[in-house]
Amino acid sequence: MLVDRGAGGSSRVAAGMVNPITGKNFEPSWRIAEFLPEALEFYAAVEKQIGRQVWYPFPVLRLAGSDKEWRKIVSKLDSPDVVPWIAGEVPAPDGWVGAVEVGGGGRLDTRTFMDGSREFFEELGCYRSGEVSLAEDSRNVIWCEGAAGLMAGRYGPHRCAKGEILTLRAAGWDETRIRIGAGGWLVPQGGGVFKAGSTYEWDELDELPTEKGRARVEEIASRLGGGVFEVIAHEAGVRPILRRSEPLIGPLDGGGWMFNALGSKGSLYAPGMAGRLARWLLDGVEPELEVDFRVFRAQTLRDESR
Numbered sequence: 001m002l003v004d005r006g007a008g009g010s011s012r013v014a015a016g017m018v019n020p021i022t023g024k025n026f027e028p029s030w031r032i033a034e035f036l037p038e039a040l041e042f043y044a045a046v047e048k049q050i051g052r053q054v055w056y057p058f059p060v061l062r063l064a065g066s067d068k069e070w071r072k073i074v075s076k077l078d079s080p081d082v083v084p085w086i087a088g089e090v091p092a093p094d095g096w097v098g099a100v101e102v103g104g105g106g107r108l109d110t111r112t113f114m115d116g117s118r119e120f121f122e123e124l125g126c127y128r129s130g131e132v133s134l135a136e137d138s139r140n141v142i143w144c145e146g147a148a149g150l151m152a153g154r155y156g157p158h159r160c161a162k163g164e165i166l167t168l169r170a171a172g173w174d175e176t177r178i179r180i181g182a183g184g185w186l187v188p189q190g191g192g193v194f195k196a197g198s199t200y201e202w203d204e205l206d207e208l209p210t211e212k213g214r215a216r217v218e219e220i221a222s223r224l225g226g227g228v229f230e231v232i233a234h235e236a237g238v239r240p241i242l243r244r245s246e247p248l249i250g251p252l253d254g255g256g257w258m259f260n261a262l263g264s265k266g267s268l269y270a271p272g273m274a275g276r277l278a279r280w281l282l283d284g285v286e287p288e289l290e291v292d293f294r295v296f297r298a299q300t301l302r303d304e305s306r
Ligand SMILES: Cc1cc2nc3c(=O)[nH]c(=O)nc-3n(C[C@H](O)[C@H](O)[C@H](O)COP(=O)(O)OP(=O)(O)OC[C@H]3O[C@@H](n4cnc5c(N)ncnc54)[C@H](O)[C@@H]3O)c2cc1C
Pocket: 003, 004, 005, 006, 007, 008, 009, 010, 011, 012, 013, 014, 015, 016, 017, 018, 130, 131, 132, 133, 144, 145, 146, 147, 148, 149, 162, 163, 164, 165, 197, 198, 236, 237, 238, 239, 240, 259, 260, 261, 262, 263, 264, 265, 266, 267, 268
């Protein structure tokens, strides 16, 4: 039985983007070569089940705004783990120092995915809207509560980060590629609509959009898209983080299981992690130690006692 209280949750606000080579250091996402094929296979299967498209492949245009940033990118272009993802250098648009196209990216339409999945399980009689509480028979609960669970403190110290995101309408912007640069991103949604983001905020972990967040994302959007745009929606969510964007699964001391810490990369890691959890629960096949929550928790307890 899937039980969801339905209020909030970061999957609803996420842009659903998958970007294989990320960050200031232009590095491949953790274990992407394994997790991306698993994710794509899963989303293709979901599309068949629910009869709606959820995965939209897009090249990613990585833009460098300074010589330093461009030098860093260029220094990585021959790394064996980066090479397979690089489609090629492309002419930098006006106002940028350099640009490179990365393959293998795309976006998950998280809302269609979630609504379609919910309807699928509702029809099977396996979905309930409501709250799961600690009082329930916890042996039988798999806790997938996102940031709400991490902030309740049951998994030790967390690094959850609030993020704000804008949905925009703009005429004439490039809709063929995801754009990354200026510390943010712009993801085409089709029909002249884009999602732009995002901010990172560690102190106020609520789901309330702020003027400051909006101003920052508008700045990113104008830099990446250019020109005039209309803001259609402004939302905020909290990313569930325990250690970077590396998820964890495993049994809990008091009974039950956890599946959390998807960080900023739920679209990439959720399917592969769910597969590992299912094999563990159903066939007793334990996953790699680095995704085992028991190992992570033992380490954090050792660190805390030092
Ligand atoms: C602004 C922003 C942009 C993002 N962009 C991207 C992106 O482009 N690509 C990407 O891959 N990721 C992105 N993310 C991260 C992504 O949102 C997360 O990795 C992912 O959504 C986490 O999924 P989850 O199921 O663990 O948590 P959630 O989506 O938060 O789901 C948890 C669910 O559990 C429910 N719940 C909690 N406690 C209970 C309870 N006791 N009883 C019943 N139900 C309960 C909640 O209501 C919620 O529905 C972004 C996040 C933010 C904030």
